[in-house]
Amino acid sequence: xxxxxxxxxxxxxxxxxxxxxxxxxxxxxxxxxxxxxxxxxxxxxxxxxxxxxxxxxxxxxxxxxxxxxxxxxxxxxxxxxxxxxxxxxxxxxxxxxxxxxxxxxxxxxxxxxxxxxxxxxxxxxxxxxxxxxxxxxxxxxxxxxxxxxxxxxxxxxxxxxxxxxxxxxxxxxxxxxxxxxxxxxxxxxxxxxxxxxxxxxxxxxxxxxxxxxxxxxxxxxxxxxxxxxxxxxxxxxxxxxxxxxxxxxxxxxxxxxxxxxxxxxxxxxxxxxxxxxxxxxxxxxxxxxxxxxxxxxxxxxxxxxxxxxxxxxxxxxxxxxxxxxxxxxxxxxxxxxxxxxxxxxxxxxxxxxxxxxxxxxxxxxxxxxxxxxxxxxxxxxxxxxxxxxxxxxxxxxxxx
Amino acid sequence: xxxxxxxxxxxxxxxxxxxxxxxxxxxxxxxxxxxxxxxxxxxxxxxxxxxxxxxxxxxxxxxxxxxxxxxxxxxxxxxxxxxxxxxxxxxxxxxxxxxxxxxxxxxxxxxxxxxxxxxxxxxxxxxxxxxxxxxxxxxxxxxxxxxxxxx
Numbered sequence: 001x002x003x004x005x006x007x008x009x010x011x012x013x014x015x016x017x018x019x020x021x022x023x024x025x026x027x028x029x030x031x032x033x034x035x036x037x038x039x040x041x042x043x044x045x046x047x048x049x050x051x052x053x054x055x056x057x058x059x060x061x062x063x064x065x066x067x068x069x070x071x072x073x074x075x076x077x078x079x080x081x082x083x084x085x086x087x088x089x090x091x092x093x094x095x096x097x098x099x100x101x102x103x104x105x106x107x108x109x110x111x112x113x114x115x116x117x118x119x120x121x122x123x124x125x126x127x128x129x130x131x132x133x134x135x136x137x138x139x140x141x142x143x144x145x146x147x148x149x150x151x152x153x154x155x156x157x158x159x160x161x162x163x164x165x166x167x168x169x170x171x172x173x174x175x176x177x178x179x180x181x182x183x184x185x186x187x188x189x190x191x192x193x194x195x196x197x198x199x200x201x202x203x204x205x206x207x208x209x210x211x212x213x214x215x216x217x218x219x220x221x222x223x224x225x226x227x228x229x230x231x232x233x234x235x236x237x238x239x240x241x242x243x244x245x246x247x248x249x250x251x252x253x254x255x256x257x258x259x260x261x262x263x264x265x266x267x268x269x270x271x272x273x274x275x276x277x278x279x280x281x282x283x284x285x286x287x288x289x290x291x292x293x294x295x296x297x298x299x300x301x302x303x304x305x306x307x308x309x310x311x312x313x314x315x316x317x318x319x320x321x322x323x324x325x326x327x328x329x330x331x332x333x334x335x336x337x338x339x340x341x342x343x344x345x346x347x348x349x350x351x352x353x354x355x356x357x358x359x360x361x362x363x364x365x366x367x368x369x370x371x372x373x374x375x376x377x378x379x380x381x382x383x384x385x386x387x388x389x390x391x392x393x394x395x396x397x398x399x400x
Numbered sequence: 401x402x403x404x405x406x407x408x409x410x411x412x413x414x415x416x417x418x419x420x421x422x423x424x425x426x427x428x429x430x431x432x433x434x435x436x437x438x439x440x441x442x443x444x445x446x447x448x449x450x451x452x453x454x455x456x457x458x459x460x461x462x463x464x465x466x467x468x469x470x471x472x473x474x475x476x477x478x479x480x481x482x483x484x485x486x487x488x489x490x491x492x493x494x495x496x497x498x499x500x501x502x503x504x505x506x507x508x509x510x511x512x513x514x515x516x517x518x519x520x521x522x523x524x525x526x527x528x529x530x531x532x533x534x535x536x537x538x539x540x541x542x543x544x545x546x547x548x549x550x551x
Contacts, residue, residue: 208452229475296428307470320457
């Protein structure tokens with residue numbers, strides 16, 4: 001008689017969703033964290049070897065939905081390094097505008113999620129509502145709400161006509177006002193202070209040890225930002241500053257992201273001024289051949305440095321394409337930021353790193369440290385976090 | 401510190417262990433070193449010169465397995481690619497984990513995809529493929545039909 005093997009999971013109607021983080025707990029405290037993954041491995045680096053260079057842009061854009069521009073950005077930087085060309089100014093401004101608009105909508109998304117994890121559903125609704133005009137802007141400029149297909153080797157594929165600039169400025173003004181609202185709501189709320197200050201701390205040494213990047217690093221006082229360190233596109237042409245904080249806790253990470261949004265708005269406004277100075281329509285340099293060589297391209301995504309390494313051999317296809325997203329380095333820091341915390345603080349400590357995949361409530365489960373038994377699933381972890389906020393809110397109200 | 405000083409310091413530390421230095425620009429440098437000199441190179445880059453580890457890329461050529469370790473010196477935007485070549489029959493190299501945790505996952509990934517063995521790595525288990533993927537079959541190898549027993 002032949003045997004039939006019935007595979008169960010990771011996706012199965014009777015089982016929970018594929019687990020990403022396993023929190024091993026003793027009582028209330030998290031003793032260890034394991035990361036389990038692999039089900040969604042798409043083999044993008046391998047796929048890239050069978051695509052021509054123009055096609056690779058469409059491939060890498062789909063690595064991530066939220067920071068989708070940063071991958072074509074880094075890839076374009078790598079390719080233009082191999083060819084040794086400089087793109088026209090107008091293309092530089094357009095690239096930076098798209099990159100910064102993406103940073104805006106990504107940080108707004110994160111603020112909403114953080115609000116949700118903490119139990120502030122109004123923050124969640126507002127942040128995602130004010131994100132919509134930014135996505136509408138993208139649709140106006142590029143035709144799509146994400147995956148914009150704007151990049152090509154030598155420039156950009158579509159122009160942002162000067163006639164569209166007033167509409168963009170109008171949306172930016174609105175976003176700035178709403179950012180004021182959100183920043184005020186988050187930074188001054190005593191319960192949010194109590195829930196996020198001192199939680200999930202990463203020291204400067206932790207950042208260096210794990211190679212962490214982006215707002216996660218900047219919130220611990222490590223001022224690394226590819227836009228300043230190895231400037232590309234229009235970033236050296238406009239005035240802006242790198243935002244840092246010192247405490248390295250969840251509050252600092254939120255603060256850095258919120259304040260970065262103001263810098264992004266300022267960069268976009270300056271780039272729009274730049275567009276008015278540059279000649280309309282001059283958005284690319286024709287590239288006929290890609291010589292043999294290697295290129296190290298990096299770009300600052302909302303979550304940190306995206307790095308693409310490309311090796312070419314003179315043919316139409318990349319010989320090797322290594323892709324490293326910032327979350328690859330940042331997620332590992334959970335060993336430091338979650339161990340020793342209470343379970344109810346674990347979800348917000350994990351979310352503070354802004355892991356770049358569906359960071360929904362399904363991302364973490366809690367296990368008993370000694371027996372390995374599952375004790376809480378993702379929904380319950382989320383509810384624990386929200387309940388703690390409620391309890392703190394009541395407590396703070398009772399104080400005179 | 402500028403790029404020239406940095407390269408000088410690396411050459412002073414590694415001497416004859418360096419096979420070739422390619423300076424593409426003040427921002428991009430590639431250094432080919434002997435496999436045995438990796439930890440020494442990593443130490444001088446990470447601790448003395450305070451570089452940041454970006455990531456490592458592995459690649460299979462006719463000569464064997466190349467690994468490029470990418471390091472960044474953020475204050476001047478310099479990226480140095482440190483390249484080693486491992487023989488095809490026995491691709492082994494010392495792990496960077498004892499001196500830098502950031503190398504942990506990427507070494508697991510390179511082991512999983514290419515079959516490169518990292519000596520002294522604390523837990524060289526699969527990272528990014530589903531648990532059902534067969535052991536000893538390394539998907540990114542060009543000769544993908546080769547299994548462990550043939551090496």
